[in-house]
Amino acid sequence: xxxxxxxxxxxxxxxxxxxxxxxxxxxxxxxxxxxxxxxxxxxxxxxxxxxxxxxxxxxxxxxxxxxxxxxxxxxxxxxxxxxxxxxxxxxxxxxxxxxxxxxxxxxxxxxxxxxxxxxxxxxxxxxxxxxxxxxxxxxxxxxxxxxxxxxxxxxxxxxxxxxxxxxxxxxxxxxxxxxxxxxxxxxxxxxxxxxxxxxxxx
Amino acid sequence: xxxxxxxxxxxxxxxxxxxxxxxxxxxxxxxxxxxxxxxxxxxxxxxxxxxxxxxxxxxxxxxxxxxxxxxxxxxxxxxxxxxxxxxxxxxxxxxxxxxxxxxxxxxxxxxxxxxxxxxxxxxxxxxxxxxxxxxxxxxxxxxxxxxxxxxxxxxxxxxxxxxxxxxxxxxxxxx
Numbered sequence: 001x002x003x004x005x006x007x008x009x010x011x012x013x014x015x016x017x018x019x020x021x022x023x024x025x026x027x028x029x030x031x032x033x034x035x036x037x038x039x040x041x042x043x044x045x046x047x048x049x050x051x052x053x054x055x056x057x058x059x060x061x062x063x064x065x066x067x068x069x070x071x072x073x074x075x076x077x078x079x080x081x082x083x084x085x086x087x088x089x090x091x092x093x094x095x096x097x098x099x100x101x102x103x104x105x106x107x108x109x110x111x112x113x114x115x116x117x118x119x120x121x122x123x124x125x126x127x128x129x130x131x132x133x134x135x136x137x138x139x140x141x142x143x144x145x146x147x148x149x150x151x152x153x154x155x156x157x158x159x160x161x162x163x164x165x166x167x168x169x170x171x172x173x174x175x176x177x178x179x180x181x182x183x184x185x186x187x188x189x190x191x192x193x194x195x196x197x198x199x200x201x202x
Numbered sequence: 203x204x205x206x207x208x209x210x211x212x213x214x215x216x217x218x219x220x221x222x223x224x225x226x227x228x229x230x231x232x233x234x235x236x237x238x239x240x241x242x243x244x245x246x247x248x249x250x251x252x253x254x255x256x257x258x259x260x261x262x263x264x265x266x267x268x269x270x271x272x273x274x275x276x277x278x279x280x281x282x283x284x285x286x287x288x289x290x291x292x293x294x295x296x297x298x299x300x301x302x303x304x305x306x307x308x309x310x311x312x313x314x315x316x317x318x319x320x321x322x323x324x325x326x327x328x329x330x331x332x333x334x335x336x337x338x339x340x341x342x343x344x345x346x347x348x349x350x351x352x353x354x355x356x357x358x359x360x361x362x363x364x365x366x367x368x369x370x371x372x373x374x375x376x377x
Contacts, residue, residue, distance in 0.1 A: 046371050049320045053242065054340045056317065060237040060251050063229050066258045070222050076265035 001029045006036050011043040088189060095188045096181040206231075210274040218265055229258055235341075236282050242336045243286050244325040253289055260285045276350035279343070283333055283351065323373040331366030334359050339367075 006029045010022060022030060022040075030037045209227070216224040233254055240253045261281050268277055324332055337348040338359075345363075349356045 042371055042375055043367075046367070046374055049316060049374070050339050053317050053320055054342070057234070058237045058241045058247070058250065059234045060254050062233055062251055062255045062258065063226055065251070065255050066229050066262075067223070067226055069255070069259055070225060070262055073259070073262065075220055075222075076218055076262060 001025060003029075003033060003036050006030070006033070007039065010036075010040055092185045092189050096185045099181045099184050100178070207273060207275070211270050214265060214268055214274065215270060217262070225258075225262060228261070232278060233258070236278075239279070239282060239336065239341060240286055242321070242324065242340045243283070243332070244290065244321065245286065253286060256289060257282045257285045273347075273350070276343070276347050279337060279341070279347075279351035280353065283337075287329065320374065323370055326373055327366060327369055331362055331369055334362045335366040335370065338363055 006026060010026050010030070021027075030040055210231075213224045213227045217228075236254050236257055237250045240250055240257070241247065245253050261278065264281055268274065324336070327335070333352060334348050334354075337343045337351055338345065343351065345356050345359055348363075349359045352359065354362075
């Protein structure tokens, strides 16, 4: 048995298990390894102290005090912010709509259609154009945030130019917008899953 | 356990419907438990009544946010831990120190000194370790209940428990 296995089994278990005697194979290792024996002893000592602290009772009686204060307060407010399960789809739908509108607003004419119909060899040229567009957009302070997001999305879909056979299956720009919106909405959803749940209103 | 859960739910629904007096049931049932929690989180004995009262008032204010389809117990812990943390932060801005017992002039037995050391070590732990340790080891919540109270995945709670216990052991060994 390795020291790592010993520590995992003997010292990283539940408190209930930590109060029990060691299994024979663990006991054998403990006797053979002074370092594990010392660590195990310290862990048992900690468990003993935790048990003592837990058994220490603390009592208060705040009933009259709390009730007196409650009488001065309004009833609990049931109005809360939407929970995450409601907030996430709403945010995704909002983000998708905003992106679709942004694309339509930023490229009102045939620019996006032209980009989509590029031949594979024209892609670098198109990328240069996209970069220029990005710089141009960055300079337009009023539209800075939306333009950056859009140009990034356009660059991300550039590799799709190589699968031109898909192009014929795309009826119009609406589908392109929809795909990009879906992609970004997925990214937003993935980001949201890493964030803590929205706090409710008190 | 199921009886208590049902009773909690009924009391909460009654209070939300306007019967403030039913909140007394909740206070009576949980006041000592919350006092123990606050004490283990580093609140001084002399401040326990104030802190527990504040926790119940916050609980009352947020009762509208409680989802009766979920267990009351972990939600109560969650609200209490947030409130205790807020009060500790506020007190820290006013030079709060974790109280580890009465003034030094009062004689302390070896057991109490040992417990003071453990509470001091707990107070020195980062909050991300202290909260799961207190809930799991001292309040005897299960891993699932601890995870629900902290709004964390169970896997994260297990990792924090492991690391917290190691850190606590190291802190205790230094004393």
